[in-house]
Amino acid sequence: MSDPLLPRLAEIVGDKNILTEAGAAESYLTEERGLYRGKAVAVVRPASVEEVASVVALCAEAKVPVVPQGGNTGLVGGGVPDETGRAVVVSLNRMTSVREVDIDTGTMTVDAGVTLQAAQEKAAEHDRLFPLSLASEGSCTVGGNIATNAGGTAVVAYGNMRDLVLGLEVVLADGRIWNGLRKLKKDNTGYDMKQLFIGAEGTLGIITGAVLKLAPANRSVETAFIGLNSPEQALALFRRAQATAGSALIACELMPRIGIDFVLAHGSGVRDPLSGSHAWYVLLELASPAEQSLRETMEAILEGAIEAGDIEDAALSETLDQRAVFWKLRHLLSEVQKHEGGSIKHDVSVPIGQMPAFVGDATAAAEGVVPGCRPVPFGHMGDGNIHFNVSQPVGDDKQAYLARWGEMNEAVHAVVTRYSGSISAEHGIGRLKRGLLAEIKAPVELDMMRRVKSALDPNGVFNPGVVI
Amino acid sequence: MSDPLLPRLAEIVGDKNILTEAGAAESYLTEERGLYRGKAVAVVRPASVEEVASVVALCAEAKVPVVPQGGNTGLVGGGVPDETGRAVVVSLNRMTSVREVDIDTGTMTVDAGVTLQAAQEKAAEHDRLFPLSLASEGSCTVGGNIATNAGGTAVVAYGNMRDLVLGLEVVLADGRIWNGLRKLKKDNTGYDMKQLFIGAEGTLGIITGAVLKLAPANRSVETAFIGLNSPEQALALFRRAQATAGSALIACELMPRIGIDFVLAHGSGVRDPLSGSHAWYVLLELASPAEQSLRETMEAILEGAIEAGDIEDAALSETLDQRAVFWKLRHLLSEVQKHEGGSIKHDVSVPIGQMPAFVGDATAAAEGVVPGCRPVPFGHMGDGNIHFNVSQPVGDDKQAYLARWGEMNEAVHAVVTRYSGSISAEHGIGRLKRGLLAEIKAPVELDMMRRVKSALDPNGVFNPGVVI
Numbered sequence: 001m002s003d004p005l006l007p008r009l010a011e012i013v014g015d016k017n018i019l020t021e022a023g024a025a026e027s028y029l030t031e032e033r034g035l036y037r038g039k040a041v042a043v044v045r046p047a048s049v050e051e052v053a054s055v056v057a058l059c060a061e062a063k064v065p066v067v068p069q070g071g072n073t074g075l076v077g078g079g080v081p082d083e084t085g086r087a088v089v090v091s092l093n094r095m096t097s098v099r100e101v102d103i104d105t106g107t108m109t110v111d112a113g114v115t116l117q118a119a120q121e122k123a124a125e126h127d128r129l130f131p132l133s134l135a136s137e138g139s140c141t142v143g144g145n146i147a148t149n150a151g152g153t154a155v156v157a158y159g160n161m162r163d164l165v166l167g168l169e170v171v172l173a174d175g176r177i178w179n180g181l182r183k184l185k186k187d188n189t190g191y192d193m194k195q196l197f198i199g200a201e202g203t204l205g206i207i208t209g210a211v212l213k214l215a216p217a218n219r220s221v222e223t224a225f226i227g228l229n230s231p232e233q234a235l236a237l238f239r240r241a242q243a244t245a246g247s248a249l250i251a252c253e254l255m256p257r258i259g260i261d262f263v264l265a266h267g268s269g270v271r272d273p274l275s276g277s278h279a280w281y282v283l284l285e286l287a288s289p290a291e292q293s294l295r296e297t298m299e300a301i302l303e304g305a306i307e308a309g310d311i312e313d314a315a316l317s318e319t320l321d322q323r324a325v326f327w328k329l330r331h332l333l334s335e336v337q338k339h340e341g342g343s344i345k346h347d348v349s350v351p352i353g354q355m356p357a358f359v360g361d362a363t364a365a366a367e368g369v370v371p372g373c374r375p376v377p378f379g380h381m382g383d384g385n386i387h388f389n390v391s392q393p394v395g396d397d398k399q400a401y402l403a404r405w406g407e408m409n410e411a412v413h414a415v416v417t418r419y420s421g422s423i424s425a426e427h428g429i430g431r432l433k434r435g436l437l438a439e440i441k442a443p444v445e446l447d448m449m450r451r452v453k454s455a456l457d458p459n460g461v462f463n464p465g466v467v468i
Numbered sequence: 469m470s471d472p473l474l475p476r477l478a479e480i481v482g483d484k485n486i487l488t489e490a491g492a493a494e495s496y497l498t499e500e501r502g503l504y505r506g507k508a509v510a511v512v513r514p515a516s517v518e519e520v521a522s523v524v525a526l527c528a529e530a531k532v533p534v535v536p537q538g539g540n541t542g543l544v545g546g547g548v549p550d551e552t553g554r555a556v557v558v559s560l561n562r563m564t565s566v567r568e569v570d571i572d573t574g575t576m577t578v579d580a581g582v583t584l585q586a587a588q589e590k591a592a593e594h595d596r597l598f599p600l601s602l603a604s605e606g607s608c609t610v611g612g613n614i615a616t617n618a619g620g621t622a623v624v625a626y627g628n629m630r631d632l633v634l635g636l637e638v639v640l641a642d643g644r645i646w647n648g649l650r651k652l653k654k655d656n657t658g659y660d661m662k663q664l665f666i667g668a669e670g671t672l673g674i675i676t677g678a679v680l681k682l683a684p685a686n687r688s689v690e691t692a693f694i695g696l697n698s699p700e701q702a703l704a705l706f707r708r709a710q711a712t713a714g715s716a717l718i719a720c721e722l723m724p725r726i727g728i729d730f731v732l733a734h735g736s737g738v739r740d741p742l743s744g745s746h747a748w749y750v751l752l753e754l755a756s757p758a759e760q761s762l763r764e765t766m767e768a769i770l771e772g773a774i775e776a777g778d779i780e781d782a783a784l785s786e787t788l789d790q791r792a793v794f795w796k797l798r799h800l801l802s803e804v805q806k807h808e809g810g811s812i813k814h815d816v817s818v819p820i821g822q823m824p825a826f827v828g829d830a831t832a833a834a835e836g837v838v839p840g841c842r843p844v845p846f847g848h849m850g851d852g853n854i855h856f857n858v859s860q861p862v863g864d865d866k867q868a869y870l871a872r873w874g875e876m877n878e879a880v881h882a883v884v885t886r887y888s889g890s891i892s893a894e895h896g897i898g899r900l901k902r903g904l905l906a907e908i909k910a911p912v913e914l915d916m917m918r919r920v921k922s923a924l925d926p927n928g929v930f931n932p933g934v935v936i
Binding site: 102103104105106107148149151155157159160162163172176177178179180182183184185186187188189190191192193195196198199200204216217218235239242243244245246247248288289290292296297300349350351352353354380383384385420421422423424425426427428429433437440441442444445448449451452453454455456467468 | 570571572573574575616617619623625627628630631640644645646647648650651652653654655656657658659660661663664666667668672684685686703707710711712713714715716756757758760764765768817818819820821822848851852853888889890891892893894895896897901905908909910912913916917919920921922923924935936
């Protein structure tokens with residue numbers, strides 16, 4: 001309260017945009033999973049890039065660390081301060097303007113604090129699609145999506161957030177503003193600096209604005225819920241769908257039977273679209289901006305897969321309601337796991353062709369650590385991205401099971417490494433996985449990362465303790 | 469010949485892979501357009517990443533600059549040494565192995581010296597597509613394509629080279645090897661270091677290998693050659709095609725009548741596919757991996773465009789031969805300009821929506837500099853990328869016209885800047901445009917670029933005088 005920085009911060013953003021009381025600042029200092037509870041000099045809420053710049057310049061001068069924060073929906077603790085209480089949290093949640101929609105160029109320029117859902121809705125108002133889609137889209141922000149290179153369910157067709165960003169506006173570690181808000185699909189004039197800030201988790205600069213690519217709105221959609229016997233078959237189905245539908249393939253999500261069982265047991269408004277039971281399921285979706293139906297293409301995929309013996313059964317959604325039910329099964333999969341006791345999480349990816357072998361080996365590895373544990377591997381099949389979550393054995397003590405988190409991680413990550421995969425496919429490193437970096441990256445790569453950090457933030461102003 | 473470095477280089481790559489005689493090294497020291505004629509201690513041709521690493525380590529120790537070179541097809545002098553003769557040119561043209569094709573994952577791992585055409589052919593052998601396509605594909609190399617973030621005619625659907633690279637192997641400025649040959653679509657474990665080397669024109673490291681993304685092979689294709697009245701109509705047609713065909717739209721190339729006239733006058737095996745004359749032309753191509761025909765989609769685009777008054781006439785290719793003729797008109801457009809006297813070149817891009825206005829203003833600007841000059845603006849409509857080449861007035865002296873290159877550039881680039889465009893859309897900066905960087909980039913961005921250069925190449929080993 002008595003920190004000499006406070007009146008100077010108040011001069012920049014106004015008294016009411018400085019939160020210091022435990023009550024008001026609370027939601028900015030803890031994150032969703034409750035893994036981290038930080039402290040801060042203050043949470044400040046600037047309203048413009050100029051105010052962000054002034055705050056950063058002031059903190060840099062005072063040698064006070066700055067923690068940038070978007071919607072605070074991250075899962076690795078990258079947006080909350082540490083426990084020292086030395087940092088200032090800069091929340092972007094007052095910067096919520098859509099600055100421009102440029103239909104002729106197919107871009108939208110937004111403040112970093114715009115929620116993903118607001119960006120999607122604004123695009124839809126103009127009969128366009130902003131394709132990124134995540135569970136937390138109602139509260140996560142575009143700035144956070146960029147800082148974490150967010151993924152989600154539409155990556156197979158539209159790419160990660162990195163692929164959807166044409167330009168950035170960033171406040172640098174000394175408070176200078178970089179206006180890189182370009183709308184160009186092609187620009188080879190030197191190093192592509194925006195790439196460094198995308199996925200840097202707020203450690204190199206504060207993203208305050210962005211130019212996003214818009215896609216044509218889809219007018220036809222076909223969704224299938226498919227039962228099959230193995231991840232090998234799911235991979236064959238994916239390849240077939242890709243070769244048949246090309247980029248009309250917009251989702252290919254893998255789910256195990258146990259996950260469906262969990263959803264049916266604990267979710268509401270859900271039912272099994274298929275009559276029999278299958279070891280694995282794939283939610284396959286095609287979409288196109290053309291008016292013409294994709295039914296024929298979907299049927300060609302499914303008929304070919306049946307002939308090849310790759311699938312056991314399939315249901316096609318006949319209505320948008322049915323489609324919603326299919327997706328609900330997928331969307332609830334993560335949440336319902338908490339009703340089955342402790343769940344140890346892994347957000348991993350492997351080369352797509354290695355996915356079936358990985359699932360088998362990782363399951364064996366998990367069972368080696370805790371016999372009777374229940375792996376629920378699900379996720380973005382088309383990207384090789386598996387949320388390899390492991391539920392506790394039925395009847396075991398939850399805390400005793402969760403105490404083995406590190407041991408389980410180690411066993412599963414060892415399999416990931418054997419398959420040249422990633423231990424953080426879409427969630428990032430944050431505070432949670434920072435200690436693992438030295439194990440998974442070669443010294444030469446860590447050295448390059450440190451050099452980049454030193455080059456752009458020599459005094460370590462931004463987000464100390466995160467990533468590197 | 470007597471340079472003390474030579475025997476030590478020979479120990480690494482062998483005597484016969486060191487070229488010092490003017491004759492043998494000549495083709496490595498000059499570039500296609502004849503703008504630069506460099507000198508070098510030697511041209512060395514290593515056969516492996518280890519040999520590249522040893523050469524760089526040796527040069528770094530001896531404080532000798534290193535100029536990486538691929539197929540030497542660049543248009544901005546980024547791959548040839550300067551005139552001091554201090555540098556060693558490292559040619560990758562002995563590293564031509566396709567290391568692996570991984571069909572299940574949809575990737576191909578190649579040596580940097582593989583030509584683009586060889587990569588395309590290897591993908592086709594496996595019934596896959598490597599989509600990058602350029603005029604120089606027979607001799608340019610994948611490493612050079614990555615170092616320059618190459619573009620070409622397929623960017624509208626498949627992206628620039630940056631979008632086609634999953635992993636890199638790079639030799640750093642101190643001779644260390646970074647093995648970043650990952651095959652992952654999602655990997656959020658720290659800074660995405662490969663992005664820095666892509667498009668850095670060999671100034672941060674030598675790319676020795678890469679993991680490339682493969683796309684499904686296309687099985688159906690529809691190509692139309694369309695006559696229309698203005699760039700505004702071409703933009704409307706592009707938007708219609710995009711909204712109707714989505715990502716099946718794989719090319720949208722704009723050509724002016726004068727360009728077609730040049731091709732018909734100087735090209736062989738070409739004819740005008742349309743009976744009347746039109747001010748502008750668009751080559752529109754749809755393709756899909758599905759077997760089903762795209763004829764209906766193409767017809768829907770053209771019928772809609774005719775109804776809206778956006779196009780005047782169109783020819784559909786009925787055979788692959790006809791398609792080849794359409795493309796020949798486009799591909800010859802660049803080359804035939806030399807038969808019309810001097811041509812002053814600009815490789816620029818603007819936000820797509822600004823393209824029509826840009827073409828109008830840039831044409832006026834060019835005519836303001838040299839009355840009677842003949843602008844031939846053509847290129848990648850769907851990317852906002854125009855090759856704004858300006859042929860000399862009929863009957864004028866060629867050298868006198870070319871002497872006004874800088875003046876013409878200045879006038880056209882001023883228009884580019886007014887439309888927030890790029891003065892190098894796909895060719896890069898190299899030596900040719902290095903002097904322009906300070907004019908077009910804000911000091912804060914140049915400063916970031918210099919910091920990155922210093923961080924990764926503190927002693928300036930790589931490609932001095934290029935980019936930054």
